[in-house]
Amino acid sequence: MAEYPNSFQKLLDSFRRLPQVGNKAAIRFVYAVLSMSDEEVRVFAENLVKIKQSLRKCKQCNNLCEEELCNICKNPARDYGTICVVTSSKDVVAMENVGQYQGVYHVLDGEISPSKGVLPDDLHIANLLLKIDDRVKEVIIATNSTVDGEITAMYISKLLNGKPIIVSRLAHGIPIGGQLDYADERTLIKALEGRTRY
Amino acid sequence: MAEYPNSFQKLLDSFRRLPQVGNKAAIRFVYAVLSMSDEEVRVFAENLVKIKQSLRKCKQCNNLCEEELCNICKNPARDYGTICVVTSSKDVVAMENVGQYQGVYHVLDGEISPSKGVLPDDLHIANLLLKIDDRVKEVIIATNSTVDGEITAMYISKLLNGKPIIVSRLAHGIPIGGQLDYADERTLIKALEGRTRY
Numbered sequence: 001m002a003e004y005p006n007s008f009q010k011l012l013d014s015f016r017r018l019p020q021v022g023n024k025a026a027i028r029f030v031y032a033v034l035s036m037s038d039e040e041v042r043v044f045a046e047n048l049v050k051i052k053q054s055l056r057k058c059k060q061c062n063n064l065c066e067e068e069l070c071n072i073c074k075n076p077a078r079d080y081g082t083i084c085v086v087t088s089s090k091d092v093v094a095m096e097n098v099g100q101y102q103g104v105y106h107v108l109d110g111e112i113s114p115s116k117g118v119l120p121d122d123l124h125i126a127n128l129l130l131k132i133d134d135r136v137k138e139v140i141i142a143t144n145s146t147v148d149g150e151i152t153a154m155y156i157s158k159l160l161n162g163k164p165i166i167v168s169r170l171a172h173g174i175p176i177g178g179q180l181d182y183a184d185e186r187t188l189i190k191a192l193e194g195r196t197r198y
Numbered sequence: 199m200a201e202y203p204n205s206f207q208k209l210l211d212s213f214r215r216l217p218q219v220g221n222k223a224a225i226r227f228v229y230a231v232l233s234m235s236d237e238e239v240r241v242f243a244e245n246l247v248k249i250k251q252s253l254r255k256c257k258q259c260n261n262l263c264e265e266e267l268c269n270i271c272k273n274p275a276r277d278y279g280t281i282c283v284v285t286s287s288k289d290v291v292a293m294e295n296v297g298q299y300q301g302v303y304h305v306l307d308g309e310i311s312p313s314k315g316v317l318p319d320d321l322h323i324a325n326l327l328l329k330i331d332d333r334v335k336e337v338i339i340a341t342n343s344t345v346d347g348e349i350t351a352m353y354i355s356k357l358l359n360g361k362p363i364i365v366s367r368l369a370h371g372i373p374i375g376g377q378l379d380y381a382d383e384r385t386l387i388k389a390l391e392g393r394t395r396y
Contacts, residue, residue, distance in 0.1 A: 004262075006264060007248050007251075007253055007264060010248070011245040011249045013245075017230070018227045018230050018231075019226050019230050020223070029217070032216050033246060033249060034262075040215070041246055041249075044212040048209060048239055048242055048243040049239060049243045050205050051205040051232065054203070055205055064203055065203050070203075088229075
């Protein structure tokens with residue numbers, strides 16, 4: 001195998017740590033970096049370091065944000081009576097892009113997965129329960145339509161059982177085995193409209 | 199559209215400048231960075247900045263390297279009598295991976311392209327000619343088999359015309375493992391013209 005110069009190989013290795021980036025793509029990325037201006041590369045490096053320093057979890061919903069509360073939890077126009085429970089903050093973005101949902105979110109930061117050893121206590125489930133007060137009318141469980149997502153949905157719905165709220169689940173539209181952040185907008189709208197009671 | 203936190207959007211924008219990286223891939227990359235350790239991200243950022251500082255062009259062949267001469271030009275075991283002329287240092291790596299070529303290289307850093315306004319003077323053609331001395335026996339022109347690559351090959355072969363050296367071009371034909379009915383007509387004609395005896 002040909003040897004790349006040391007600094008080339010190192011950046012190539014860094015790019016290869018990104019998801020779905022193979023050797024060929026990583027090489028293309030390194031050449032792209034080489035053709036960028038010094039300033040552009042400096043900004044790129046700065047953005048990498050800054051994101052780790054600036055981003056934190058919203059105190060209320062665990063969504064990614066830069067302040068104590070995320071933009072959604074801070075927004076007085078949102079309906080605090082409806083909580084959409086999602087696996088990750090990626091899913092918040094996917095839902096927000098649809099522009100139909102007016103409630104707030106609760107990010108679990110994962111899914112219960114017996115096979116991967118992820119237990120309910122590893123997720124933000126306990127503080128979801130603490131949030132259920134008189135104001136809350138509905139909890140929409142919008143975990144992925146995968147095995148782990150369904151287990152998580154089932155688990156949460158059982159915990160909420162007996163509370164005087166509607167517990168619903170996104171229904172039609174999400175393909176079985178599909179992940180929420182891969183769904184197109186129309187599918188997401190359908191899923192939101194057709195949500196069913198647990 | 200949902201708004202990402204500022205630092206998230208900035209890194210997303212940086213990733214989107216990489217070739218063939220769309221919005222979905224860039225988002226996946228940002229999340230991957232968020233799940234990396236602080237140290238890993240610091241190294242990534244450092245690698246980005248370092249490559250611009252450390253990499254330069256080999257004084258002899260214009261290949262990417264970190265010292266005055268690249269590893270190939272520095273290697274006394276290489277055959278300095280054969281020069282393989284390529285478009286970019288990517289092609290040096292492709293050729294080296296084959297592990298069959300023992301000569302040295304000359305990187306043009308582009309191809310003559312009338313449509314893109316790239317003229318012979320914009321490439322490292324003049325210093326290729328200066329390199330042709332008594333030691334050189336053969337120049338293999340290995341530019342791409344595209345219109346620009348062929349123009350460049352033709353131009354260089356004409357400049358070398360009259361020198362007491364062999365000027366050759368990589369063979370055209372059916373790729374190994376390729377199917378005849380998938381080959382385009384011009385490839386088939388070239389393959390037929392260049393047929394070799396068993």
